[in-house]
Amino acid sequence: MSKPDHSIDQRLLDSAKEEFLANGFEKASLKIICENAGITTGALYKRYTGKEELFNAVVAETLSALNDFVAAKTQVDEKFLSDNELIAAWDMGEPVMMGWYRFLYAQKDGFFLLIRCSAGTRYADFQHDWVDNMTGKTYNYFLEAYKRGLAHTEISRKEMHILLTAFWATIYEPFIHGYTWDEIVAHCKIVCNLFNWNRVLGFEELG
Incomplete structure (x- = not known):
């Protein structure tokens, strides 16, 4: 049984912060955020309902x-x-x-x-x-x-x-x-x- 990769969470938040800083919330791309974090969009949606919840997590x-x-x-x-x-x-x-x-x-x-x-x-x-x-x-x-x-x-x-x-x-x-x-x-x-x-x-x- 494979162990969950807990490094995903921090990589995702770091990638999201970088993308939001560069482009703002409205123009930020979830696709780019996932690519830069090295994860799938499915992994993102297991953690957050969408882009706004991800933004909220970054600024929390x-x-x-x-x-x-x-x-x-x-x-x-x-x-x-x-x-x-x-x-x-x-x-x-x-x-x-x-x-x-x-x-x-x-x-x-x-x-x-x-x-x-x-x-x-x-x-x-x-x-x-x-x-x-x-x-x-x-x-x-x-x-x-x-x-x-x-x-x-x-x-x-x-x-x-x-x-x-x-x-x-x-x-x-x-x-x-x-x-x-x-x-x-x-x-x-x-x-x-x-x-x-x-x-x-x-x-x-x-x-």
Whole structure:
């Protein structure tokens, strides 16, 4: 009795990632994916119902990492933060921003697939959906600061979504344009000078 070839699974995912990165989901060829993985289409369909489920499997690890990273940053209820901690939550200086860029660069292939190659999948609106998700928690932080009299600019949730869309575009774009790590480091310095959330939200310095 022959033993199952467990190497197929990783070869298939590696081949699929390569094809999706090169051509995007819609133009990607299952035939080419199978040929490059050295498997039959039958072997593929034993594992996945079709191209979209295969794409979902390729980006699953990145999505899990993204969700875990955000959860770790937002696990504390804003109501239990001190005034100083609530203001510090808006610090997007270089150390904080570099943390984001290091994390995303480690996930760059999966991140690129989500933001650039996912048309035709459930993640086609990933950029908008990601910002909308971030807006929910971020706006709660703002409302708490405003309620305490720490922030003095009136901002609606819709306005916050627009501001975060602009902010996240500066994070997406280096990956879309294939920046090297050195280019990202230089870009980060520029972005930190571009966005000053304390000024935008009208925070006052605490002693």
